[in-house]
Amino acid sequence: MDRNLAHRNRRRALKVAHFLTLFVVMSIICIPGLWIVLNSFRPTVEIMAKPPVWTPSFTLEHYRAMFGGAGEGGVPVFSYFRNSLIVSVVSTAIAILIGMSGGYAFARYRFRGKAGWFVGLMLFRAVPGVALSLPLFIVFARLGIIDTHFGLILAYVAMNVPFTIWLTDGFFRQIPKELHEAAEIDGCTRWQAFWKVEFPVARSGIASAAIFAFLTSWNEFALASQLTRSVGSKTMPVGLLDFTAEFTINWGGMCALAVLMIVPALILTFIVQKHLIAGLTFGGVKG
Amino acid sequence: MTEVTLSNVVKKYGRHQAVHGIDLAIADGEFVVLVGPSGCGKSTTLRMIAGLEAITGGEVSIGGRVVNDLPPRERNISMVFQNYALYPHMTVAENLGFSLKIAKRPEAEIERSVAEAAAILGLDELMERKPAELSGGQRQRVAMGRAIVRQPDVFLFDEPLSNLDAKLRTQMRVEIKKLHQKVGNTIIYVTHDQVEAMTLADRIVLMRDGYIVQVGTPLDLFNQPVDTFVATFIGSPPMNLLAGEVSAPDRITLGEGLAVPVPASARGGLRVGQKVQFGFRADNLMPVGHAVEEAGQKAQLRLTVTLTEPLGTETLLFTEIAGTEVQAKMLNPRPVTPGETFDFELMLDKCHIFDAASGNAIRS
Ligand SMILES: Nc1ncnc2c1ncn2[C@@H]1O[C@H](COP(=O)(O)OP(=O)(O)O)[C@@H](O)[C@H]1O
Ligand SMILES: [Mg+2]
Numbered sequence: 001m002d003r004n005l006a007h008r009n010r011r012r013a014l015k016v017a018h019f020l021t022l023f024v025v026m027s028i029i030c031i032p033g034l035w036i037v038l039n040s041f042r043p044t045v046e047i048m049a050k051p052p053v054w055t056p057s058f059t060l061e062h063y064r065a066m067f068g069g070a071g072e073g074g075v076p077v078f079s080y081f082r083n084s085l086i087v088s089v090v091s092t093a094i095a096i097l098i099g100m101s102g103g104y105a106f107a108r109y110r111f112r113g114k115a116g117w118f119v120g121l122m123l124f125r126a127v128p129g130v131a132l133s134l135p136l137f138i139v140f141a142r143l144g145i146i147d148t149h150f151g152l153i154l155a156y157v158a159m160n161v162p163f164t165i166w167l168t169d170g171f172f173r174q175i176p177k178e179l180h181e182a183a184e185i186d187g188c189t190r191w192q193a194f195w196k197v198e199f200p201v202a203r204s205g206i207a208s209a210a211i212f213a214f215l216t217s218w219n220e221f222a223l224a225s226q227l228t229r230s231v232g233s234k235t236m237p238v239g240l241l242d243f244t245a246e247f248t249i250n251w252g253g254m255c256a257l258a259v260l261m262i263v264p265a266l267i268l269t270f271i272v273q274k275h276l277i278a279g280l281t282f283g284g285v286k287g
Numbered sequence: 288m289t290e291v292t293l294s295n296v297v298k299k300y301g302r303h304q305a306v307h308g309i310d311l312a313i314a315d316g317e318f319v320v321l322v323g324p325s326g327c328g329k330s331t332t333l334r335m336i337a338g339l340e341a342i343t344g345g346e347v348s349i350g351g352r353v354v355n356d357l358p359p360r361e362r363n364i365s366m367v368f369q370n371y372a373l374y375p376h377m378t379v380a381e382n383l384g385f386s387l388k389i390a391k392r393p394e395a396e397i398e399r400s401v402a403e404a405a406a407i408l409g410l411d412e413l414m415e416r417k418p419a420e421l422s423g424g425q426r427q428r429v430a431m432g433r434a435i436v437r438q439p440d441v442f443l444f445d446e447p448l449s450n451l452d453a454k455l456r457t458q459m460r461v462e463i464k465k466l467h468q469k470v471g472n473t474i475i476y477v478t479h480d481q482v483e484a485m486t487l488a489d490r491i492v493l494m495r496d497g498y499i500v501q502v503g504t505p506l507d508l509f510n511q512p513v514d515t516f517v518a519t520f521i522g523s524p525p526m527n528l529l530a531g532e533v534s535a536p537d538r539i540t541l542g543e544g545l546a547v548p549v550p551a552s553a554r555g556g557l558r559v560g561q562k563v564q565f566g567f568r569a570d571n572l573m574p575v576g577h578a579v580e581e582a583g584q585k586a587q588l589r590l591t592v593t594l595t596e597p598l599g600t601e602t603l604l605f606t607e608i609a610g611t612e613v614q615a616k617m618l619n620p621r622p623v624t625p626g627e628t629f630d631f632e633l634m635l636d637k638c639h640i641f642d643a644a645s646g647n648a649i650r651s
Binding site for chain 1: 359
């Protein structure tokens with residue numbers, strides 16, 4: 001009896017400790033985000049106030065100003081959003097297509113120098129993007145693709161492909177080769193076997209690779225700030241800089257734009273996440 | 288008609304040669320089992336017939352048509368894999384109907400064929416489930432159902448039962464045999480289990496290291512093994528082998544003072560002084576009074592039992608002849624204690640003589 005009780009108490013204590021740890025960790029991760037959201041709804045005086053104001057007031061002033069005319073602190077939000085969307089979606093789509101083909105090739109075929117290629121791709125990931133910004137800038141300038149969607153998409157595709165190859169290779173490797181063989185015996189061509197069997201089975205993995213690629217492009221700042229300069233191609237992270245003037249920073253406006261940046265990413269992640277979990281239950285192939 | 292013919296079929300993986308030019312003719316409707324120890328090239332051979340593995344040399348033809356360069360989908364075959372390879376994202380019904388859907392058959396026909404196959408294999412209850420929600424035995428059935436639905440010319444099985452537990456395996460073995468009797472298609476079946484081979488096959492193809500060692504009916508291989516490998520691979524327990532020497536044209540000495548007459552079947556092929564392996568099955572060494580009465584030449588041996596394995600209708604007796612452990616059999620068993628001595632009868636007419644150096648059977 002006693003032993004049971006002690007055991008139960010210990011289990012309960014462990015559970016509480018578990019919960020607290022999670023809470024602290026999640027706080028550290030979430031509070032900056034929360035701070036941004038809150039600040040976007042507070043008047044500038046309150047944001048800057050010392051000592052801090054603990055009972056916040058609510059205002060939509062920053063949003064109104066942001067969407068307003070250039071004179072009163074407005075920025076071309078719609079253009080930035082559109083640029084971000086075009087660049088991220090297109091670069092993700094291309095990176096996934098290339099990554100999927102590459103990952104499949106690495107998982108299924110033998111060819112000369114396979115290991116070398118793979119390591120090479122991973123090494124490419126090890127180079128920080130910023131280090132490439134100057135050479136990229138020069139090359140792009142010569143080619144005349146500075147300040148275009150195309151240029152940025154090209155850079156992001158290059159950045160994302162090694163990663164998507166690596167991820168999809170892992171997912172395809174988990175699928176036994178007998179699946180496509182069975183499909184081929186059942187009357188499929190190699191191409192059909194891939195699209196009707198292997199692709200649907202790996203779909204959740206490919207979706208997660210796509211999320212990563214999308215978020216990387218959506219949030220990227222270092223390269224974008226070098227390779228874009230006009231309203232026609234600046235993405236949202238670069239747009240944030242519009243709120244900095246020589247001597248002042250418009251924190252409220254910056255936060256408001258940041259919220260507009262976070263929301264679509266959050267929504268997308270939620271949608272795909274449901275998909276991910278559904279995909280993960282496909283179960284074993286073996287007996 | 289769908290006979291399958293392999294002529295001088297070779298498979299090389301880089302420098303490693305997995306299959307060394309096999310010849311095999313399989314008749315229409317025949318149930319052929321490829322059997323042999325792991326790594327002997329059974330799967331490779333089967334996969335070349337299926338078109339999943341390129342053929343390095345030689346020719347494979349199905350139904351009189353050379354298929355070397357045809358993709359699997361054009362060979363009109365079905366295959367059941369060891370891991371079943373069910374499509375995990377489809378229900379059982381979709382798995383069964385997949386090949387017909389690919390072939391763009393009308394919806395009604397697909398439904399009818401799927402229902403038929405499901406009825407044959409007792410899958411009706413499971414049609415809406417995904418493979419992940421099935422037990423091993425059920426998955427195996429679905430895999431077989433998927434193979435049936437296509438109505439192929441040839442069924443290929445690659446160790447389809449080795450992931451099942453012993454009881455289910457015996458049960459499915461019977462079902463596969465019944466299936467063959469019902470549909471009558473040509474079946475090529477790969478296994479490493481000689482019991483499966485014996486029980487299923489019309490003809491067994493016994494392979495070793497990429498070569499075919501012997502082809503024949505189960506009883507051919509059991510009664511006339513061409514060498515010691517076949518003799519010890521087929522049959523349970525494996526054939527007893529004793530080292531011996533031909534001491535006279537009609538005598539073989541097995542050890543200190545123990546000599547047996549040469550069985551009539553081998554008399555012509557021996558020369559005096561030849562080293563041989565003397566082989567006999569447990570069924571042919573029985574205690575007097577516990578054997579089936581059979582006419583023929585017999586040798587009497589007095590031997591001490593060291594260990595017993597009661598199996599119910601019979602008991603295996605372990606004993607020693609000339610320092611080599613051998614197994615004998617006792618019909619109408621009674622309890623035996625180790626150390627007990629019996630007079631054994633060895634049926635000489637059923638014994639086999641193999642050349643010690645080559646392992647080949649000697650028959651005249
Ligand atoms: N893809 C492959 N690459 C290289 N060697 C292989 C390959 N597949 C099989 N082998 C070799 O070929 C031989 C026969 O293999 P397999 O046909 O699978 O044997 P089993 O009789 O057990 O089915 C083995 O020695 C195996 O190592
Ligand atoms: Mg095998």
